[in-house]
Amino acid sequence: MERLIIIGGxxxxxxxxxxxxxxxxxxxxxxxxxxxxVSHAPCGIPYFTEGLFDDENLFxxxxxxxxxxxxxxxxxxxxxxxxxxxxxRIVVVRENQEKRKYEFDYLLFSxxxxxxxxxxxxxxxxxxxxxxxxxxxxxxxxxxxxIAIIGGGILGIEMxxxxxxxxxxxxxxxxxxxxxxxxLDEDMxxxxxxxxxxxxxxxxxESLVSVIEEGRVVITDKGKYDVDATVVAIGVEPNIDLxxxxxxxxxxxxxxxxxxMRTSVENVYAAGDSTESIxxxxxxxxxxxxxxxxxxxxxxxxxxxxxxxxxxxxxxGTMITKFEEFIIGKTGVTENEAKRYNIKTVSxxxxxxxRARYYPGSKDIIVKLxxxxxxxxxIGAQIVGEEEVLGRLNMMAAVIQKGFTAEDLFFVETGYVPxxxxxxxxxxxxxxxxxxxxxxx
Amino acid sequence: MERLIIIGGxxxxxxxxxxxxxxxxxxxxxxxxxxxxVSHAPCGIPYFTEGLFDDENLFxxxxxxxxxxxxxxxxxxxxxxxxxxxxxRIVVVRENQEKRKYEFDYLLFSxxxxxxxxxxxxxxxxxxxxxxxxxxxxxxxxxxxxIAIIGGGILGIEMxxxxxxxxxxxxxxxxxxxxxxxxLDEDMxxxxxxxxxxxxxxxxxESLVSVIEEGRVVITDKGKYDVDATVVAIGVEPNIDLxxxxxxxxxxxxxxxxxxMRTSVENVYAAGDSTESIxxxxxxxxxxxxxxxxxxxxxxxxxxxxxxxxxxxxxxGTMITKFEEFIIGKTGVTENEAKRYNIKTVSxxxxxxxRARYYPGSKDIIVKLxxxxxxxxxIGAQIVGEEEVLGRLNMMAAVIQKGFTAEDLFFVETGYVPxxxxxxxxxxxxxxxxxxxxxxx
Ligand SMILES: Cc1cc2nc3c(=O)[nH]c(=O)nc-3n(C[C@H](O)[C@H](O)[C@H](O)COP(=O)(O)OP(=O)(O)OC[C@H]3O[C@@H](n4cnc5c(N)ncnc54)[C@H](O)[C@@H]3O)c2cc1C
Ligand SMILES: Cc1cc2nc3c(=O)[nH]c(=O)nc-3n(C[C@H](O)[C@H](O)[C@H](O)COP(=O)(O)OP(=O)(O)OC[C@H]3O[C@@H](n4cnc5c(N)ncnc54)[C@H](O)[C@@H]3O)c2cc1C
Numbered sequence: 001m002e003r004l005i006i007i008g009g010x011x012x013x014x015x016x017x018x019x020x021x022x023x024x025x026x027x028x029x030x031x032x033x034x035x036x037x038v039s040h041a042p043c044g045i046p047y048f049t050e051g052l053f054d055d056e057n058l059f060x061x062x063x064x065x066x067x068x069x070x071x072x073x074x075x076x077x078x079x080x081x082x083x084x085x086x087x088x089r090i091v092v093v094r095e096n097q098e099k100r101k102y103e104f105d106y107l108l109f110s111x112x113x114x115x116x117x118x119x120x121x122x123x124x125x126x127x128x129x130x131x132x133x134x135x136x137x138x139x140x141x142x143x144x145x146x147i148a149i150i151g152g153g154i155l156g157i158e159m160x161x162x163x164x165x166x167x168x169x170x171x172x173x174x175x176x177x178x179x180x181x182x183x184l185d186e187d188m189x190x191x192x193x194x195x196x197x198x199x200x201x202x203x204x205x206e207s208l209v210s211v212i213e214e215g216r217v218v219i220t221d222k223g224k225y226d227v228d229a230t231v232v233a234i235g236v237e238p239n240i241d242l243x244x245x246x247x248x249x250x251x252x253x254x255x256x257x258x259x260x261m262r263t264s265v266e267n268v269y270a271a272g273d274s275t276e277s278i279x280x281x282x283x284x285x286x287x288x289x290x291x292x293x294x295x296x297x298x299x300x301x302x303x304x305x306x307x308x309x310x311x312x313x314x315x316x317g318t319m320i321t322k323f324e325e326f327i328i329g330k331t332g333v334t335e336n337e338a339k340r341y342n343i344k345t346v347s348x349x350x351x352x353x354x355r356a357r358y359y360p361g362s363k364d365i366i367v368k369l370x371x372x373x374x375x376x377x378x379i380g381a382q383i384v385g386e387e388e389v390l391g392r393l394n395m396m397a398a399v400i401q402k403g404f405t406a407e408d409l410f411f412v413e414t415g416y417v418p419x420x421x422x423x424x425x426x427x428x429x430x431x432x433x434x435x436x437x438x439x440x441x
Numbered sequence: 442m443e444r445l446i447i448i449g450g451x452x453x454x455x456x457x458x459x460x461x462x463x464x465x466x467x468x469x470x471x472x473x474x475x476x477x478x479v480s481h482a483p484c485g486i487p488y489f490t491e492g493l494f495d496d497e498n499l500f501x502x503x504x505x506x507x508x509x510x511x512x513x514x515x516x517x518x519x520x521x522x523x524x525x526x527x528x529x530r531i532v533v534v535r536e537n538q539e540k541r542k543y544e545f546d547y548l549l550f551s552x553x554x555x556x557x558x559x560x561x562x563x564x565x566x567x568x569x570x571x572x573x574x575x576x577x578x579x580x581x582x583x584x585x586x587x588i589a590i591i592g593g594g595i596l597g598i599e600m601x602x603x604x605x606x607x608x609x610x611x612x613x614x615x616x617x618x619x620x621x622x623x624x625l626d627e628d629m630x631x632x633x634x635x636x637x638x639x640x641x642x643x644x645x646x647e648s649l650v651s652v653i654e655e656g657r658v659v660i661t662d663k664g665k666y667d668v669d670a671t672v673v674a675i676g677v678e679p680n681i682d683l684x685x686x687x688x689x690x691x692x693x694x695x696x697x698x699x700x701x702m703r704t705s706v707e708n709v710y711a712a713g714d715s716t717e718s719i720x721x722x723x724x725x726x727x728x729x730x731x732x733x734x735x736x737x738x739x740x741x742x743x744x745x746x747x748x749x750x751x752x753x754x755x756x757x758g759t760m761i762t763k764f765e766e767f768i769i770g771k772t773g774v775t776e777n778e779a780k781r782y783n784i785k786t787v788s789x790x791x792x793x794x795x796r797a798r799y800y801p802g803s804k805d806i807i808v809k810l811x812x813x814x815x816x817x818x819x820i821g822a823q824i825v826g827e828e829e830v831l832g833r834l835n836m837m838a839a840v841i842q843k844g845f846t847a848e849d850l851f852f853v854e855t856g857y858v859p860x861x862x863x864x865x866x867x868x869x870x871x872x873x874x875x876x877x878x879x880x881x882x
Contacts, residue, residue, distance in 0.1 A: 011864070022879070041859075041864060043797070043857065043858065043859050043864070044797060044799055044800075044859050047797075047799065047800060047859055047860070048799070052799065052800065053799035053800075055799075058798055058799040059799075288854075290857065291857050291864045292854060292855050292856070292857050292864060292865075292866070292869075293854060295864060296851075296852060296854075299873075312852070313849075313852045315854060316854050317854075318854040318856045319856065320856035320857065320858045320861065320862075321858050322860045322861065327858075327860075327861055329856055331854065331856070356482070356484070356485060357499055358485055358488065358489070358493065358494035358496075358499040358500075359485075359488060359494075360493060387828070388828075388831050388832050389832075389861070390829050390832060390856055390861045391829050391830075391831060391832015391833040391834070391835065391836055392832040392835065392836075393832070393856045394833065394836050394853060394855045394856060394866065394868070395832060395833075395835050395836035397853050397854045397855060397856070398836055398839055398840055398845070398850070398853045401849075401852070401853055401854065402845065402849070404839070404843065408754075408842075408843070409839070410737075411754045411842075412838050412839045412842055413729075413733060413734060413737075413756060413757050413759040413772065413838045413842065414733050414759065414834075414838060415733070415759045415760060415761035415831055415834045415835060415838070416484065416731065416732050416733050416761065417484065417761045417762050417763055417768075418484055419488070419763045419768075420761065420763065420768055421761075421831050423452070423482060423484070423732045423736060424733075424736065425733070425835065427835070432740075
């Protein structure tokens with residue numbers, strides 16, 4: 001009987017496991033997961049911290065027992081893989097203080113990412129990352145009053161919202177000129193920054209120097225902040241130490257895999273945040289550590305290990321977050337990124353509304369579209385709005401993946417009914433502005 | 442100086458006028474509009490009837506004065522074109538009781554649609570169509586108690602919602618087995634029907650026989666209803682009597698035009714609800730009398746009259762409506778329609794939620810996707826949900842217009858953040874179900 005070992009029972013690992021099980025009922029599938037949770041979604045941690053729910057089992061789509069009983073997948077929780085030998089095809093696992101060896105025919109490496117650390121220690125310094133630690137961290141954070149958050153990316157903003165809603169006094173310290181500066185261009189990022197700044201103490205253009213006193217003092221190049229605790233949210237990196245000397249590592253620092261999620265070693269696959277991909281627009285290696293990509297890579301790995309022939313098309317870099325009533329999304333490349341790749345761009349921003357002028361409850365929505373100047377192919381979209389951002393963002397991901405031109409996009413037959421749109425959809429207007437320069441209705 | 446005459450100052454006419462003005466500053470542009478309103482949107486009438494707004498000027502995006510002063514377009518309201526002679530290139534217009542003749546070099550025919558009538562007269566029988574009549578009709582309807590609505594299509598449902606919200610007792614009489622039966626297949630239509638039936642007296646499978654007593658008695662093949670008034674909403678037809686003997690009429694009964702909105706007569710254009718188009722999926726003539734299509738046809742006509750070369754790509758048939766908290770959309774073909782065109786289909790329905798399990802306020806959303814069986818190309822989508830329907834519908838319009846397969850759609854890099862989605866978007870799951878049969882997360 002063929003044996004598959006999966007290291008890491010997150011989104012990618014459990015999706016792959018489930019598909020292999022369906023396609024090869026006789027394969028022996030074992031998942032080693034170092035925590036007590038599988039098929040979990042860390043994405044809920046900010047909302048758990050906010051107190052919107054209390055049952056930490058809700059982090060899991062399915063429980064380990066479900067996978068064991070219903071899907072006949074041998075899930076081993078609290079089982080950390082400590083060594084991998086790809087040559088002799090063996091992993092060494094620490095299970096309940098004991099070390100055990102397992103052999104495999106196929107291996108899937110889906111260990112995810114890990115938070116980037118700062119050079120400081122202390123029991124009032126927190127990294128928000130795994131749902132298995134969410135209860136502990138929340139209990140701690142709730143006991144403090146003034147909290148510093150280092151990093152104005154997605155996680156920093158989500159944690160700021162959550163902790164503020166708990167009545168905490170937040171100081172958000174960010175190195176960049178504006179928030180979300182890896183996700184948005186300055187024109188759009190400024191809109192988000194103004195909003196956050198109106199509600200939270202925000203320090204821009206400040207670089208961290210050190211955190212001392214166990215997390216109670218934050219020192220930057222511009223100031224010193226006395227707080228009760230520090231949350232560090234300065235980004236993530238692939239969690240691949242176990243195999244980094246045995247597998248080809250890509251330019252992004254994540255594991256290289258082909259479009260079937262095969263690594264450089266035969267029958268060894270990788271998927272999820274541990275793994276890099278190809279950007280569909282730039283055709284260059286890219287690393288998009290977000291849950292939908294992880295799940296789909298897991299789907300591809302699972303299908304291919306299961307004997308199918310499924311191709312992962314690459315990534316465009318879709319991301320979405322929320323701060324209070326603002327929903328903020330991006331897909332494709334920003335103008336900043338395009339510059340880095342020497343792509344000449346044109347762009348258009350349209351401020352619009354989500355409902356007819358006369359329909360109550362209309363909200364603001366702002367769309368920026370970016371096209372390649374030569375071809376007028378749409379290569380990026382940024383959206384900030386209070387409703388109906390998600391679907392438009394997904395639409396733009398589709399548009400970018402298939403290479404629509406601005407004119408193609410303009411002619412998409414959008415829907416209109418006064419309670420949920422204007423007759424000229426904001427995306428349609430932005431597309432038209434790209435090729436005509438004109439933005440009015 | 443070249444003279445353009447536009448007949449009908451609705452969405453299509455005014456959009457075209459504005460583009461011609463931009464592109465040919467020296468062309469003389471005259472718009473004849475039989476009512477007092479231009480660039481209006483009848484789409485607001487149900488919400489005006491509901492009492493959500495009172496200022497009937499809000500029906501207009503811009504006023505006639507705006508077009509005259511700011512855009513130098515010669516807009517003539519209360520000016521009904523009564524005759525058109527395409528050979529001698531003359532129109533005869535009734536302006537303030539006077540008849541006048543005008544010559545043209547270019548003509549745009551954008552007279553829209555008109556409601557289908559029943560064979561009955563009476564001052565308690567109402568057709569809801571033009572915003573210029575909305576105040577009158579609303580005042581009348583508000584004075585009644587029990588109102589029959591004939592027709593369970595989009596307009597019938599919107600009027601039922603509006604009048605019910607005003608406290609009226611409604612009886613909605615519909616010939617079909619379920620509501621919206623031209624827009625949805627039975628499986629999806631049933632969901633809407635159950636909802637409407639839970640709130641409104643609904644008579645399905647009943648055909649109108651006659652309306653008598655000035656609109657106070659409705660007789661069907663199954664019953665007799667005593668009411669105070671009757672609203673007839675049995676559909677629309679192209680409003681083209683003026684030129685139907687002088688222009689090629691298409692299979693749908695609307696004016697035939699090529700993809701530049703040129704009719705069969707030189708320099709005579711047509712756009713909007715008066716005009717048919719080609720369905721992108723079936724490649725057959727189709728008539729989609731909705732505002733976004735009318736506006737885009739107006740854009741194309743205006744640009745081409747203005748000397749550009751712009752192609753209208755055809756239609757996919759996007760429509761969207763609302764009943765109470767349900768937003769209901771469709772794009773592409775239904776399975777019913779596909780059958781009529783001898784397209785073999787596969788379909789998948791997924792019931793899902795709009796937010797993470799643990800995030801408050803999650804709503805239901807149900808998506809049906811239809812693919813061509815041979816190619817797995819997506820050719821139709823139907824969505825019923827309580828939020829984030831519009832953007833997903835627009836996405837599906839884009840997907841259908843560009844011929845995505847189910848697998849292409851599955852791999853669209855959708856966004857995920859717990860307050861606005863599940864990690865597997867409902868559309869992604871439906872796409873996957875199409876090719877794998879499996880629908881779970
Ligand atoms: C706080 C937070 C919020 C987020 N919010 C969003 C969001 O809103 N939207 C979004 O799309 N993405 C979000 N993400 C990213 C998303 O969670 C990841 O992209 C996704 O979880 C990646 O899935 P994965 O399976 O690759 O890795 P993970 O989900 O990280 O799973 C990897 C698993 O491997 C286990 N593991 C690691 N090493 C070993 C070992 N040696 N032995 C055994 N097990 C091991 C880990 O314990 C872990 O359970 C968020 C991430 C965080 C941390
Ligand atoms: C009640 C109602 C609700 C609707 N709701 C929606 C919706 O929610 N979403 C959506 O997408 N679509 C909706 N529609 C359809 C949408 O309004 C039409 O598709 C759109 O208005 C068509 O634009 P048009 O310019 O072709 O025609 P119209 O907007 O109908 O304009 C045609 C104009 O021509 C004028 N005219 C006609 N004959 C003459 C003549 N002989 N001389 C001078 N002028 C003339 C008319 O007075 C009219 O102003 C709705 C329609 C109605 C009636």
